[in-house]
Amino acid sequence: MKDCRTFHFTDLLRDLCGISSRTLRFTAFLFAAVAATGNSAYAQVTFDRLLNAAKEPQNWMTYSGDYSGKRFSALDQINTANANSLMAKWVYQTAATGKLETTPLVVDGIMYATAQDNRAFALDARTGRPIWMYQRQIPSDIRPCCGRVNRGLAILGDKVFLGTLDAHIIALDTKTGVVVWDTTAADYRTGHSFTVAPLAVKDMVIIGVSGGEYGVRGFIDAYDAATGARRWRFYTVPGPGEPGHETWEGDSWKVGGAPAWNTGTYDPASNQVFWPTGNPSPSNRGEGRAGDNLYSNSLLGLNADTGKLNWYFQFTKHDEHDWDATQVPILIDAGGKHLIAQANRNGFFYVLDRATGKLIASNAYAKQTWSDTKDADGRPIANRNASPTLEGHTVCPGALGATNFMAPTYDPQTGLFYVTARDQCDIFSTAPQPYEAGHAFYGSSYFPSGEAEPYLGFLKAIDPLTGEIKQKFQHASPTWSGVLSTAGGLVFSGDAEGNIIAFDAKTLKPLWHFQMGGAVYAAPMAFAVDGKEYVAIAAGSAVYAFGLP
Amino acid sequence: MFRRRLMAVLGIVALASVARPAVGQNPLAGDPKAAKAGEYEFRINCALCHGLGAHGGGRGPDLTRAAKKHTHSDADMFQVISNGIPGTAMPANGTNGQGVGMTDEEIWQIITYIRSQEVKGSANLAGNATHGKELFYGDANCAMCHMVEGKGGRFGPDLTGVGGSRTREALVESVRDPSRRLAWGLTEATKEFPQEYETVTAVTAEGKKIVGVALNEDSFTVQIIDQGEHIHLLEKDKLRSFQKSRESAMPKYSTETLSDKELDDILAFLVSVVAK
Numbered sequence: 013m014k015d016c017r018t019f020h021f022t023d024l025l026r027d028l029c030g031i032s033s034r035t036l037r038f039t040a041f042l043f044a045a046v047a048a049t050g051n052s053a054y055a056q057v058t059f060d061r062l063l064n065a066a067k068e069p070q071n072w073m074t075y076s077g078d079y080s081g082k083r084f085s086a087l088d089q090i091n092t093a094n095a096n097s098l099m100a101k102w103v104y105q106t107a108a109t110g111k112l113e114t115t116p117l118v119v120d121g122i123m124y125a126t127a128q129d130n131r132a133f134a135l136d137a138r139t140g141r142p143i144w145m146y147q148r149q150i151p152s153d154i155r156p157c158c159g160r161v162n163r164g165l166a167i168l169g170d171k172v173f174l175g176t177l178d179a180h181i182i183a184l185d186t187k188t189g190v191v192v193w194d195t196t197a198a199d200y201r202t203g204h205s206f207t208v209a210p211l212a213v214k215d216m217v218i219i220g221v222s223g224g225e226y227g228v229r230g231f232i233d234a235y236d237a238a239t240g241a242r243r244w245r246f247y248t249v250p251g252p253g254e255p256g257h258e259t260w261e262g263d264s265w266k267v268g269g270a271p272a273w274n275t276g277t278y279d280p281a282s283n284q285v286f287w288p289t290g291n292p293s294p295s296n297r298g299e300g301r302a303g304d305n306l307y308s309n310s311l312l313g314l315n316a317d318t319g320k321l322n323w324y325f326q327f328t329k330h331d332e333h334d335w336d337a338t339q340v341p342i343l344i345d346a347g348g349k350h351l352i353a354q355a356n357r358n359g360f361f362y363v364l365d366r367a368t369g370k371l372i373a374s375n376a377y378a379k380q381t382w383s384d385t386k387d388a389d390g391r392p393i394a395n396r397n398a399s400p401t402l403e404g405h406t407v408c409p410g411a412l413g414a415t416n417f418m419a420p421t422y423d424p425q426t427g428l429f430y431v432t433a434r435d436q437c438d439i440f441s442t443a444p445q446p447y448e449a450g451h452a453f454y455g456s457s458y459f460p461s462g463e464a465e466p467y468l469g470f471l472k473a474i475d476p477l478t479g480e481i482k483q484k485f486q487h488a489s490p491t492w493s494g495v496l497s498t499a500g501g502l503v504f505s506g507d508a509e510g511n512i513i514a515f516d517a518k519t520l521k522p523l524w525h526f527q528m529g530g531a532v533y534a535a536p537m538a539f540a541v542d543g544k545e546y547v548a549i550a551a552g553s554a555v556y557a558f559g560l561p
Numbered sequence: 562m563f564r565r566r567l568m569a570v571l572g573i574v575a576l577a578s579v580a581r582p583a584v585g586q587n588p589l590a591g592d593p594k595a596a597k598a599g600e601y602e603f604r605i606n607c608a609l610c611h612g613l614g615a616h617g618g619g620r621g622p623d624l625t626r627a628a629k630k631h632t633h634s635d636a637d638m639f640q641v642i643s644n645g646i647p648g649t650a651m652p653a654n655g656t657n658g659q660g661v662g663m664t665d666e667e668i669w670q671i672i673t674y675i676r677s678q679e680v681k682g683s684a685n686l687a688g689n690a691t692h693g694k695e696l697f698y699g700d701a702n703c704a705m706c707h708m709v710e711g712k713g714g715r716f717g718p719d720l721t722g723v724g725g726s727r728t729r730e731a732l733v734e735s736v737r738d739p740s741r742r743l744a745w746g747l748t749e750a751t752k753e754f755p756q757e758y759e760t761v762t763a764v765t766a767e768g769k770k771i772v773g774v775a776l777n778e779d780s781f782t783v784q785i786i787d788q789g790e791h792i793h794l795l796e797k798d799k800l801r802s803f804q805k806s807r808e809s810a811m812p813k814y815s816t817e818t819l820s821d822k823e824l825d826d827i828l829a830f831l832v833s834v835v836a837k
Contacts, residue, residue, distance in 0.1 A: 111751075157661045225661050404613060441613060443601035452661040457604040462742060466807070467754065488779045489754045508752045509779030525781055531751035552751055 057119055057167045059214050063280055069499075070540035072118045074275075075164050075209035076419060077537060080343040081277035083421040084497045085538035089545040090560060091500030095514040095523040097561055101546060102140030104555045106131060111533040112550040115164040115209060115419065115494070117172070118539035123548070124186070125555055126162040126209075130176045132184060138541045140557060144189030148176050156205045157225040157452075161533075163275070163417070164209030166217055168237045173217045175206025181219055181235055193240035197221065202449045203228050209275045213285060213316050216243055220272025220287055224336065227267030227293040227453040232276075232285075232312070234319055244319030248272055248289045248307045256306035264301035267447050269293030270308035274338035274417055277352075279366060284322060285314045286343075286352055286366065290336030296400055296411070297332065297442055297455025304329040309337040311354060313369055323369030327391075328358050332399050332456070333382070333440060334411045342422045342429065344476055353476045355420055355431040357413030358382065360392050361479050375479025377472060378414035379435035382407050400440035400456045410438030411458040419494030419535035421503065426517050428473040428482055430503050434490040436460060436467040471495065471505050473520060483520040494535020496547070504547055506532025512549050512556070528556055587635040589669045590676070599674025602667050610650065615678050617728035620650065620745070625678045629725075638672045639665075649726070650748060650755070688822070693830030696823055703827065706788075706811070709834055715790050716774065717811060718744045718758065724831035732828055736819070739811035747777050760810045761785055763793070764801040771795075774810050 057073055065071070065078040069086035076083045090098065106112065106127035116125035123137040130148035135141060150160070156177045165172040171183040171192055178200035183192040197219070198204035203226020210219040216234040224230070230248035235241065249268035250256040260268055269292045276287035292301060292308035306324070309331050313322040327337045335358040343366060344351045352366040359380030363373045371389050383392035398407055412434070420431040438458040447453055460467065469490030473483040493506035502523070503515040508531045514524040530552015538547050548557045589595035603615060610621030617623030631646055632638040642663070645653035655662020663671070697703045697713075704713035707720045723732065734741060748755040756777050763771045763785060773787035783803070785793045788810075797803050814824070 155655060155662045155664070441604060441608070443604035445601055445605075451664065451667070452605065454605055457606075457608050459609040465742070466757070489752070492753070507780060508754070509749075510751075511779060511781065513780070522780065527779075527781075531749070531753070 056169055057212075059168070059212075062168070062212060070118075071120065072116070072537045072539050073167055074117070074211060075115050075166070076275065076277065076340055079278040079280065081340045081422075082342055082424070082497075083340075083419055083495065083535065083537070084423055084499075086499045087538050087540055087545045088499040088501075089540070090498065090502065090538075090547065092502060092516055092523060094560060095500070095502055098514060098524050098526070098547075098558050099561055100526060101557045101559045103557075104133075104135055104140040104142070106133070106553050106555065108553055111159045111161050111492070112553060112555075113161045113163045113207075113417070113533045114550050114555070115535050115537050116548055116550075116555060117165055117167050118537070118541075118548075119167060119186075121541045122186070123539075123555075124165050124167060124172050125550070126164055126174060127553075128160045128162065130162070130174070130178075132165060132172065132174050132189065134186070134189060135555075137539060137546070137557070140555070144187075146174075146184055146189040146191075148174075148178075148180070148182065151178050151200060154178055154200055154205075155450075156207070157222070158207075161207050162209075163207060163534075166210035166212040168212035168215070168217065171237065173210045173212065173219075173237070175208055175210055175219050177205045177207070179204040179206055179221070181206065181210065181217065181233075181240070183217075183237070183240060195235060195240040195242070197233055197242075198228070198231075202226065208273050211275050211278065211285070212237060213278050216316075218276070218285060218287070220274070220276070220289075222271050222273040224269040224271040224273075224290045224293055224295060225452055225454060226450060227269060227447050228271060229266060229268055230270035230272055230289060230308075232272045232287050232314065232319070234316075246312070246314055246319040246321065248310075248312070250306065259303035259306040261300060261302040267293055267453065268301065268305060268308065269295065270305070270310075271336075272338070273336075274340060277341055277343055278316065279343055279350075281350075282367060283316050284366070285316045286341050287312050287314060288338045288341055288354065290338045291331050291334050294445065294447075294453045294455030295331075295334040296440060296458065297444065298330055298399065299444075299455075301330075305331070309335060309358075311337065311341055311352070311364065311369070313366070325362075325364055325369045325371060327354075327356050327360070327362060329394070333358075333407060334454075334458075335409075335413055336416075338417065339415060340419050342420065344422055344429075346427070346477060351476070353422070353429060355415050355429065355433070355474065357409070357415055358392070359409045359414035361429070361474055361476070363476055373477075373479055377431070377474055377479065377481060378433045378470075379408045379437070380414065381437070400442045400458075402442050404439040404441035406437050406439050406461040408435070408437035410436045410460060411440070412436065412438075416492065418492050421495045421497040422476070423497035423503065423517055425499060425501065426473070426497075427475065428517070429476045430471060430473050430495045430497060430505075430517075432491055432493055432495060432505065433470045433472045434467060435470075436490065469508070471503070471515065471520060473517075483518075485515060485520040485522070491532060493532035493549075496536040496538060498538055498547075504536040504549070506534070506536065506549055506551060508532070510551060512536065512547075512551070512558070514547075526556075526558065528552060528554070530554070585636060587639075587669050587672055589666075589673045590635065592673060593677075595670045595673040596677040597674075598667075599670035599672070602663065602671050603674050606663055607671065612728075615675055617731065622726045623728040624675050625680050635669075635672050635676070638675070639668055642668050642671065650745070688825030688827070688829030690826070690829040690833040693826035693828065696827050697830055701814075701819055701823065701827060709831070716786060716788055718746065720831060722835060724828070724833070725835035729828060732831070733824065735811075736814045736824060736827075738813060739809035740807060740813075743807060743809060746775075758809065760806040760808055762802075762804045762806075763795055764803075765795075766799055766801055768801065775805070
């Protein structure tokens with residue numbers, strides 16, 4: 013029998029302790045009444061709740077905060093007038109080393125987040141004290157690219173969903189962290205892994221594979237959230253007989269890459285999932301894979317029920333610079349148009365019509381030297397001399413891109429798109445590698461070009477309709493932090509020196525900062541518990557929550 | 562609860578066994594095919610600091626020299642590539658967070674490649690190290706700002722290990738044209754870029770002007786050392802002004818101030834310090 017005397021705050025704990033709270037549950041979780049699973053009435057996160065995330069701004073239920081990908085919080089208790097009094101409320105040490113890239117979820121006072129090496133955990137969002145911790149054993153022969161990272165969970169019903177480094181998707185019980193189901197999506201020994209935060213849509217969990225450094229054949233999968241059975245798979249590299257297959261030379265499609273390692277967005281009106289894809293493999297060598305290499309470096313409009321392709325837009329054709337187009341695409345409604353916008357790793361900001369995938373505008377938002385011209389559709393096309401050479405050839409942006417996985421935000425109040433950007437050029441040098449299953453498959457090396465030192469990092473505010481950079485803040489050095497905007501007139505981001513910074517959304521002037529003691533590789537989010545607003549972000553090895561005194 | 566503790570202990574044991582590299586004879590020693598594969602692996606994994614062709618650069622040592630500071634046998638080299646070198650910018654395999662770690666086979670390929678590129682004899686001993694030491698601590702004024710083995714100034718980078726960790730070309734450039742590529746200073750564990758030796762000028766609210774180099778800086782604070790070796794810990798919003806320059810605080814040594822022969826002697830001294 014648990015001692016419940018101290019548990020009187022959340023429905024979770026009421027439920028754990030067997031205290032009746034029917035009235036509370038009924039009012040607070042009206043939507044939950046339609047939940048099908050019925051094991052527990054506690055905090056069922058239904059599809060309706062996800063659709064109507066705007067109605068419960070105290071919660072942050074998807075990677076980007078809502079299906080549109082805006083990473084905007086409607087909370088305004090913390091605002092431009094009081095941001096300078098923000099203070100640390102708690103810190104949770106994960107004990108993970110390397111880059112902590114997670115965006116926590118918060119539902120009804122409980123925070124769910126991940127850390128490196130297949131970790132997931134639930135915390136009391138008011139105190140940072142853990143409720144459960146989960147870690148899946150990592151195979152000893154695994155060598156995931158780019159750090160043993162994870163960017164977060166999805167939640168649906170009474171489960172959270174974790175993609176693992178060894179390419180499993182796992183459902184964990186929200187109350188206990190116990191594994192409910194475990195599905196193997198692919199073989200980690202051939203370089204498949206998951207680092208992405210999945211996206212729960214309807215009764216499914218959608219997830220994209222990592223492995224563009226290993227020559228995997230990329231895919232986006234949907235799994236039945238209740239059972240873990242796969243509903244559909246969309247291969248991002250078309251097989252024989254499928255449209256787009258002709259854009260690959262010979263058998264190169266088999267190891268074509270085009271991973272899908274960052275979280276997409278969803279448009280309920282058209283029932284489309286928008287998922288971005290990454291580089292063709294080998295990432296920095298076009299020889300042997302002549303053609304556009306569809307659907308690498310593309311944005312895909314997929315039917316959510318079937319995974320069938322409605323439309324695609326390829327940002328960088330036949331890429332040789334590792335410019336994954338995996339940046340979160342944000343749904344923006346402006347001027348009567350239903351748009352989708354992406355600040356792409358190749359240095360251009362793109363706006364598309366999200367019904368058709370037709371390009372509306374593309375404008376450079378960071379230093380770039382690879383494209384001086386556009387095609388008839390207005391798409392930037394590569395200069396002739398942009399390919400890597402044996403001796404090495406300087407191109408901007410560099411291999412890390414003008415931006416990368418750091419999540420952007422769109423603030424409907426200012427009408428501006430905020431993105432972390434960097435000016436850095438790299439020397440790209442070819443280094444032919446044969447494909448060998450499970451081995452690195454880049455075909456080239458890159459290193460920062462001394463010609464372009466120092467490397468500059470910015471937070472930029474872009475008018476999505478014109479592409480104009482309205483404001484910018486220069487960081488002390490380039491940062492990997494994502495960005496959050498809030499109804500309090502604020503934009504939050506972090507830096508490589510360990511600061512979280514609150515900016516005035518209009519001017520990008522810093523109003524407050526706090527030194528967290530470790531570099532930021534994650535994106536901030538906001539939530540409220542007991543009527544108090546918090547902003548949370550991961551830095552170093554820890555998750556931090558900030559609030560007003 | 563016990564089970565959890567046991568799991569934690571097992572976890573530590575498992576981690577330790579993963580971190581321990583397999584060491585021994587290079588199974589690929591002298592194999593030209595392995596050396597070729599190693600060349601490309603080297604480009605991908607090592608050239609960032611050690612340069613194309615392993616000749617080193619402003620950021621890492623020339624590996625074509627037969628004499629290396631940290632590695633003698635192939636097994637040593639395997640160890641260094643696997644685990645990095647503490648206190649230096651050399652990371653452990655697969656830990657820099659970018660790219661894929663190398664397999665044991667790929668590491669041996671790289672070692673085979675490096676061995677195939679080695680030039681016998683010492684590269685830099687043309688100069689007179691004894692005279693170079695005299696110049697360093699005397700007429701050339703290097704020791705006013707730079708320390709070697711605990712003796713000298715603290716304003717500029719400590720040069721004790723630089724004879725082994727930088728190429729001759731990089732060292733010459735840093736004397737003849739020090740602003741072209743600023744030296745690296747403090748490297749923080751989680752930060753992508755090390756601090757550079759930028760020249761900074763701060764004016765405090767009281768009007769006191771501080772000129773020096775940045776030991777470390779973020780958007781809100783800066784730590785400066787001035788030529789008198791005073792360290793100033795400053796908050797930027799309390800300053801009247803703050804300016805940075807990529808013009809190095811190190812003076813340019815032209816051939817009139819320091820002849821090529823004298824520079825050779827100083828470089829020979831720096832190399833001799835490492836070779837000891």
